[in-house]
Amino acid sequence: MAARFLQQKRLVALQGLELTPLHQARIAMLFCLPVLELGIEWLDGFHEVLIYPAPFIVDDEWEDDIGLVHNQRVVQSGQSWQQGPVVLNWLDIQDSFDASGFNLVVHEVAHKLDTRNGDRASGVPLIPLREVAGWEHDLHAAMNNIQDEIDLVGESAASIDAYAATDPAECFAVLSEYFFSAPELFAPRFPALWQRFCHFYRQDPLARRRENGLQDEGDRRIVH
Numbered sequence: 001m002a003a004r005f006l007q008q009k010r011l012v013a014l015q016g017l018e019l020t021p022l023h024q025a026r027i028a029m030l031f032c033l034p035v036l037e038l039g040i041e042w043l044d045g046f047h048e049v050l051i052y053p054a055p056f057i058v059d060d061e062w063e064d065d066i067g068l069v070h071n072q073r074v075v076q077s078g079q080s081w082q083q084g085p086v087v088l089n090w091l092d093i094q095d096s097f098d099a100s101g102f103n104l105v106v107h108e109v110a111h112k113l114d115t116r117n118g119d120r121a122s123g124v125p126l127i128p129l130r131e132v133a134g135w136e137h138d139l140h141a142a143m144n145n146i147q148d149e150i151d152l153v154g155e156s157a158a159s160i161d162a163y164a165a166t167d168p169a170e171c172f173a174v175l176s177e178y179f180f181s182a183p184e185l186f187a188p189r190f191p192a193l194w195q196r197f198c199h200f201y202r203q204d205p206l207a208r209r210r211e212n213g214l215q216d217e218g219d220r221r222i223v224h
Helices: 002-008 021-035 090-097 104-115 129-153 168-181 183-189 191-201 205-211
Strands: 010-013 048-052 056-063 069-076 086-089
Touching: 002 021, 021 048, 021 090, 021 104, 021 168, 048 090, 086 090, 086 104, 090 104, 104 168, 129 168, 129 191, 168 183, 168 191, 183 191, 183 205
Parallel strands: 010 048, 048 086
Antiparallel strands: 056 069
16 A cells, blocks of 8 residues: 555655655555555545655734734644645654654544545544534543643643644544554543544554554564
8 A cells, every 4th residue: 555655646855855765665654554444545635745854834824713814934743735735744754653642644644534524624534424423522522631631730741642622623633643653542541432433444553552462662663
């Protein structure tokens, strides 16, 4: 599947970044992980992956509660839209191979999968209509739980990335990172939502990790 991904997508290194064939293969593997059982056609809708050497600055425009439009420059690790390229940075890609719960590529792929269900990311991917209400209930319950922990211990000490409490779309993307890279944190904390993720992605990373003997923290290694 990774080879097909590289045939179908163009990886564009920016600002002097050089990507070796090994780098490209590793990036392709990360893209394919979430769609391993869904099928590579779930990654249709974009043809390029733009890769900066490090987090990059973009001009952001947003509207506040009273309708005033604000413009500011913000630092981004990655970006994706329903139509258009996926934008990443190499520093954070390299940090996406451990078991910390952080995976930039999975995060942006989750946004792509999310937008297959409509014009904007909503936190609800393309699932049967009868499952939507339950998904929304469990996702919002997880957001509230994460926010409660943030209120108690602060963002830096929270066990789940505080970005998950931003909105449903970011919660889905962040928890997708944990689903694949730190399932032992996700599964016991949000068991109902965990089952929904397993059903959607058609994978059980926790069971796979146990089968491979990688449950213990010291054994979770990926060769760079």
